[in-house]
Amino acid sequence: MVLATRIIENLSSHQLPVGAFFPELPLESIFSTQGVMVMLLAAYAVAMWMFLTSAPKVHTIMVTDLNVARQFYEGLLNLPVADVPLHYYYNYEQTLGATGIDPLYLSTNISAANTQDLGASDGLWYQLMKNTQLHIISGASYGSKNRHRHVCFDRDCLDQILMRVQTQGVKFKIRSERPLNFLAKDLEGRVLEFSEVKN
Secondary structure: OHHHHHHHHHHHOOOOOHHHOOOOOOHHHHOOHHHHHHHHHHHHHHHHHHHHHHOOEEEEEEEOOHHHHHHHHHHHOOOOEOOOOHHHOOOOHHHOOHHHOOHHHOOOOOOHHHHHHHHHOOOEEEEEEOOEEEEEEEOOOOOHHHOEEEEEOOHHHHHHHHHHHHHOOOOEEEEEOOOOEEEEEOOOOOEEEEEEOOO
16 A cells, blocks of 8 residues: 555656666666676567567478479469578578488489488478468489479478469369378479378
């Protein structure tokens, strides 16, 4: 009650000292070394939270040929090219490396060009939705009948690509619902196979 009376008196005289908002905390302790450190840590925590919540969700697809993939995603699906997200600049992707790719999905005769693509190229980046990006990397093996394969471990990613294929009027054929597997034709008449891979 005494606190409320003190605040009302300060409001009526149009003076609001900083101590009115922190009546139990002396002003010297807020601006002491410990107080400043606590405020800096709190500001850092808020900045990190804002950075992490604003980072886009990234779906990764492994393809057999980056040039064919570029023609399909840019030319046929009209996906806008996206900038690499900031958190990928800090070697996030390096933890995947070539060892993170299952040998089952690599072609049996890996050439030197393919292995260079795995480490040297950042791949392709597209804006799939407002806060969702598509990251395309090389490393998938060719499918049956030498089809170009697009392999993904995330069902949601393939669902969004299939929806984009349908809305753009691209010819497609669903081969399997669980796991999702569908075929689509590109502008050159090549059949591309999209496969969901279970972990």
